[in-house]
Amino acid sequence: MRVATWNINSLNARLDRLLTWLAETGPDVVCLQETKCAADDAPTDALAAAGYETAAAGTGRWNGVAILSRIGLESVAVGLDDQPEFDDAAEPRAIGATCGPIRLWSVYVPNGRDVGHRHYRYKLDFLAALAATVGPGAAGAEPFAVLGDFNVCPTDDDVWDLAEWPGTTHVTAAERDALAEVERAGLTDLFPRPLKHDWPYTFWDYRNLDFPKNRGMRIDLALANPAFEAACTDAYVDRNARKGKGASDHAPVVLDLDTTDR
């Protein structure tokens, strides 16, 4: 089976591209982030026509997460245990579901904005809540993974030029420690292969020719428990989906699994 995660930067604005990509790539399950639409405005009919059920959480303007599946979509959970709020609102940044033999979370970790900003504290608190929420699933015998836009570069190699990010978010020790705490729940970062160049970046800013110049960051991750990792036969970043007019600024991460013994 094939699983993917993609920060799509508006589900409705990207719908035609998504449908084309689904037909070409054939994932069984897709975790989406930054859907930027209310749950009621999700294009569920068009996705159903393409063979996918949709579970979505969103409020309309920013954020928003969803899971698409053509192999079943059950036990949907919205939000983390004790998820922190921002401006007194519980933002739609996490949704979980069981799809066939696997359980997944699609997460959109807060950006953080600037070190010391209250959004940065919110980001660290969100990652702590994520670690606590996924602990039982990570420790279970069934394949389990947390996929999404973590807004953290796990290592210095995961940003095209660290010197371009002096004292900024995404690369601080505190953020990496908070990400490591999620992994300490029993999850491994499934490192994907790039389709071109030497590093699997997943995000390139729209500005400054960053994509053609390959000035990217690896911030979209798939964290898997041992059963999921054992089933994984391939992982790659589909940078082709970042090309052309009307692309998201993120590329999908695609994972292939062999679950025939389950």
Place this chain on the structure above:
DNA sequence: ATGCCGAAGTTACTTCGA
């Protein structure tokens, strides 16, 4: 070639993203 930012709500401009 992959090409100089894009989306959405608050419909002219602001806010957000990383």
